[in-house]
Amino acid sequence: MSEQRRDEVRPAQRRVVVVGAGMAGVQTAVALREQGFDGSVTLIGAEPHQPYDRPPLSKAVLLGKAEGSAFDVDFESLGIDLRLGSEALGVRPADHVLDTEAGPVPYDVLVLATGAEPIRLPGAEGVPGVHLLRTLDDAERLRPVLARQHDVVVVGAGWIGAEFATAARDAGCAVTVVEAADRPLAGALPAEVAAPMAGWYADSGAELRTHTRVERVEPGAVVLDDGSRLPAGAVVVGIGARPATAWLTGSGVELGAHGEVVADAHLRTSARDVYAVGDCASFPSARYAERLLVHHWDNALQGPRTVAANIIGEPTDEPLEAYDPVPYFWSEQFGRFVQYAGHHGAADRMVWRGDGSGPAWTVCWLREDRLMALLAVGRPRDLAQGRKLIEAGTPMNPRLLTDPARPLKNATA
Incomplete structure (x- = not known):
């Protein structure tokens, strides 16, 4: 990223424009006000709905237990000037102008918070009965599918696939999940950790087919690469997400290998007076000595506070805040509460607390004697204590860690 010099002192009434009205965008706008920013704040969202939270979409909203999840x-x-139903089309950093469907919007500071968008199944677009689950409209389209108890095929056994399969089974649907890899969550967890999770599908009455690719989708059926056909009143695609940044191509804002906005440790981009936060941005982590791209709710909640503090502090001599969180997320699937904290990519040792066969167990990842990450299934106390131990960099005793009856905080070196 090119070196970015700090702005000169600006007038008090600076104009901050936030593009993206999901969690990251809303929290940025709110944090600016909470931290005393008195300039203008404009929040621009592509969807026509009041800004809403996404996690309930795969749970209460999908099952008809809630009408929405508006913030x-x-x-x-x-x-906060809220402008909905206006998609961002491009940005001209040299002119300090954001281009939208409703016309150009000038800014003094721009915050990119456009999140991520689901990856579509090649060849399935336009086929009746094929669904994604990312937006409120997606959830509303799927509600009658579950109510009619269709045969459902879920493509992808990642986090969203498991959560939707859970909801579909709760609604009484017959569910088949097809996964190209050899296990669920292949891109997120090591094989030995994901292995116990494969049994959760059968326990719930869902069928999990691994090593299975979709050849094509037809109305009412999914054809697999071995020629077999699965009846499908609905097909739900959950094969991942990518940063929603295609609109920034050619703008001069640096994009990374995954299409994400490349931010620095203060969440500034390569373009002057432009920040990026949430699912659309990666940032360098001193804690983990690598660049992280985190597609989870907590990142969209925490990052905006840093962005707001740095926007307010930039015209002064106050040092900017660095953003280096312990990533955290959770998932509710097949009657289990799964929580993860940290980043295990650089770990050199894995320690089990429990063997994975029971209803509650934890896996800890260490680098030398420091806790780097943990996955807790039905053990929220492990997660809460472990997250603090990761943040503090507390040395751990691996032998004591193996005892699931011992609190994590009492397993230090």
């Missing part, structure tokens, strides 16, 4: 934010009283 409890009074934008008007906070002095």
Whole structure:
């Protein structure tokens, strides 16, 4: 990333424009006000709906137990100019202008918070009965599918695939999950950790087919690469997501190998006066000595506080805040509460607390004697204590860690 010099002092009434009205965008706008920013704040969202939280979409909203998940934010009283149904088309950093469907929007500081978008199944676009699950409209289209108890085929056994399969089984649907890899969560967890999770599908009455690729989707059926056909009243695609940044191509804002906005340790981009936060941006982690791209809710909640503090502090001599969180996420699937904290990529040792066969167990990853990450299934206390131990860099005793009856905080070196 090119070196970015700090702005000169600007007038008090600076204009901050936030593009993206999901968690990261909303929290950025709110954090600016909470931290005392008195300039103008404009929040621009592509969807026409009031800004909403996404996790309930695969749970309560999908099953008809809630009508929506709108954020409890009074934008008007906070002095936030909310502009919905206006897609971002491009940005001209040299002119400090954001181009949108509704026309150009000038800014003094721009925050990119456009999140991620689901990867589509090649050849399936336009086929009736094929669904994604990312937006409120997606969830609303899927609700009658579950209500009618269709035969459902889920493509992809990742986090979203497992959560949807859980909801579909709860609704009484027959569910088959097809996964190209040899196990669920192949891109997220080592084989020995994901192995116990494969049994959860059968326990719930869902069929999991690994080593299985989709050849094509037809109305009412999924044809697999071995020629077999699965009846499908609906097909739900959950094969991953990528940063929603195609609109930035050619803008001068640096994009990374995965299409994400490349941010620095302060969440500034390569373009002057432009920040990036949430699912659309990667950032360098001193804690893990690598660049992280985190597609999870907590990142979209925490990052905006750093962005707001740095926007407010930039015109002064206050040092900018670095962003280096312990990543965290959770998933509810097949009657289990799964939580993960940290990043295990650089770990050199894995320690089990429990053998994975029971309802509650934890896996810890260490680098030398430091806890780098943990996955807790039905053990929220392990997660809470482990997250603090990761943040503090506390030396651990691997032998004591193996005892699931011993609190993590009492397994230090």
